[in-house]
Amino acid sequence: MNFFDNDLTTIHNQLVNKELTSYELTKQTIDALKATDQKIDAFLALDEENALATAKAIDEKGIDAANLLAGIPIAIKDNIMTKGLRTTAASKILENFTPIYDATVMEKIHANDMVVIGKTNLDEFAMGGSTENSAFKITKNPWDTTKVPGGSSGGSAAAVSAGMVPFALGSDTGGSIRQPASFTGVVGMKPTYGRISRWGLIAFGSSLDQIGPFSRGVKDNAALLNILVGEDKRDATSVSGHEADFTAKIDAGVKGLRIGLPKEYLGEGVQAEVKEAILAAADKYRELGATVDEVSLPHSKYGVAAYYIISSSEASSNLQRFDGIRYGVRAQDAKDLNDVYVNSRTQGFGPEVKRRIMLGMYSLSAGYYDAYFKKAAQVRTLMRQDFADIFKDHDLILGPVAPTTAYGIGEDVTDPLTMYAGDVLSVPVNLAGLPGLSLPAGFANGLPIGMQLIGPSFAEATLYQAGYAFEQATDFHKQVPTLGGND
Template identity: 50%
Template sequence: MQFNALTAHELHDKLVKKEVSSAEITEAVFKRIDDVEEKVRSLVTQTRDKAMKKAGEVDAKIGRGEAIGPLEGIPVVIKDNMCTEGVLTTCSSKMLHNFVPPYNATVVEKLNRAGAVIIGKANMDEFAMGSSTENSRFFITRNPWDTERVPGGSSGGSAAAVAADETIYSLGSDTGGSIRQPASFCGVVGLKPTYGAVSRYGLIAFASSLDQIGPFTKDVRDCAQVFSTIAGHDPKDSTSAEFAVPDYTSVLSGSVRDLKIGIPREYFVEGTAPKIKELINNAINKFTELGAVCEETSLPHTEYALPVYYIIAPAEASSNLARYDGVRYGYRDELAEDIVTMYRRTRSEGFGTEVKRRIMLGTYALSSGYYDAYYLKALKVRTLIKQDFDKAFEKYDILISPTSPTPAFKFGEKADDPMQMYLTDVFTISVNLAGIPGITLPCGFVDGLPVGLQLMGRPFGEGDLFKAAYAFEQNTGFHLNKPKL
């Protein structure tokens, strides 16, 4: 049996029954990494010694007859923009090529307390800026379904590692679709939680009002379990919300008879591949068949989401990335003859092209004379976008749409046209602007490539998303397909 191909809940059952040890699971994962990592390139750092030590501790606990938690002894990969104490954390950037944090991000602390086995850090677009993982300083990550295609981004390494069975689950971050789009491209489940539901403490910031950490998993049950583990208030994060975190696996009944589902007409626009529209319509029919009420609705300000996002996100990035000056930590130009030259060279050499593009866009939008015309106006339109969702959720429990207008595209296909690259996130950006949760799960294939179905919910309405996603998953089985590497 290939233990690395199983889900976390399947492995938990086997650990409890002593049919497998955590060490055996961890070894199976590392063997898979040895076998396929050269093809996929999903990891920038591996922590084999730490992982095997942790697995041994869990096995000793089981040997003593002690109960274990649902994620205890299960391997996980962490996106390389979350701080891990004593382990290199680079954001896939030259700027942080030598940064070893002295502390853990809160989500890492929570996983450690849950007994998770951290096996490594995932490749990503530099500072989470990108939709294809082509912007990594180190190397490109390849899609396990077709290694000539991108895995999506910016959390491409996290998604590819789960799809390739190099880990059981992983964590990513989502600023404008960076969990949902790669999850769709790689045929796995990905959740972008409600803003404030998961602590951002220790997440290296891109755009602070948009960033959110969430899981990649092989099925919906695992996703609900991981979210139950990492969610909750954190006093170290001033934007963290205080709310009671239920056991989200308890809502997985398989029934959607009491759900009302809205279908925003603005998400079925030109530019979406016809075969993807067909798969989404099939999904809507499946929900109707299962007893949900599905009706067309409208989110009229959707057309402004892309320009609003590409003013607000770069503006916040410009502010957040000002801290990388070569003085305190990270990359530094050592040959400069004065401090101004050192600043300039450090930032021009330490940041990649896409990061510099967004810093310049953001600095311009915040500059004197343009602040009101761009940034302030974008904030006002963001409010209108959120109000669209508020109005829709007065009537509907969840909204449904494609996750991406196309399946995974080939390397280089959009690299020279930033606008075409930005359009790949056209269906995911509004969720971040509104601060609501969104989940994607497999709903079929186009030319052998996986396609994701996006479900959007009310703030802190993750329970409804899990309920609907689980019912769809159990009645279709698309998640059971595996890429052949």
């Protein structure tokens, strides 16, 4: 099965018409994955035996013609709980941890008869933007294996980009779905905060984290989001009353849509080719009947500072649970309880995780809380108001996902401030709790450029509508990396 040439509808019809079985599809997927992933290192675990057994059971039950996703393979970011399948968050502290329950999104995946192929690599505890901070391996970009795939969901993005799987799940705390989607030339959706239950997602920043889908095409992405959304009584931040069929009006076009182009998103630090691609996308939307004009997000320049204070503060609280007592690694050289805590965390956490815990503890400490965490929360409110002001007379916002295309492996990993600055265009969406869609919008030096569509809360259907219109009017999504087996 070539996932570059076959979209979800095509594969579904083959399954329904019995031209293909889910078992055959899964077996072909696993065989191709084993060969391709030797070059990419996108996967931390391959669940071959269970995947084939699941596919066989789905075939015996019969493919539901009304369920587009029945029998379709999917990969899962390794910070999402999978019952009976090792879940590490790419950290040594959870190296041998096997969950006894499924995350809510996994329950939905199984209920819709999808086939879980395996778990994908990430920056440890989702802290990073390049997937170089994994404790186990460095994932490569399928377009150029000397480049990073982005992060923290780099494994999921690379798996889809390389044609190993048609779908993957990731999580987005400050751009961790959209930025790797941009770097690898695929579609990634960060939904509205609360759209998808976070129950079973290993927490990084609880007020920022959101699970979302990767795919090659916009319409397929919408089909997967359809089954993931909904209220969950186990997650008090999940919302109800906003369920929708995101594919229902996806082909309605953009005529009459009002799109804002923030001047701050095309300023200093944005690569010339990236800026050109976004301006070209704006022109394309004008051709398609939308209006595009300049807007301003004046407080976005404070986004990185506010984000790293808030996310690190929440991380320092969330990661207290990894103490060597209840689960995960326990230091063997401990002489007392304090040694258990200190040594287990010293040995189990990587340098980036330790850095963020320290930053978060400092920001929350007595004497500094008002100066840092409280101030960051106030800036967050101002940023939310900036977006609200624009959405009074605009339907969407258009801009780049990241200031540059993918950079070289090892190029910035030792310079955390440079790495953090790369999030300047993606973190405002998380701070405001808004939906953001990344899709291919061009190339520079053979590397993909992603554009970002941002909408008001619960405007995912409009984002997909606008994204699909652009996708159908261009051919960027048809380009595939040579590594994927297609020149």
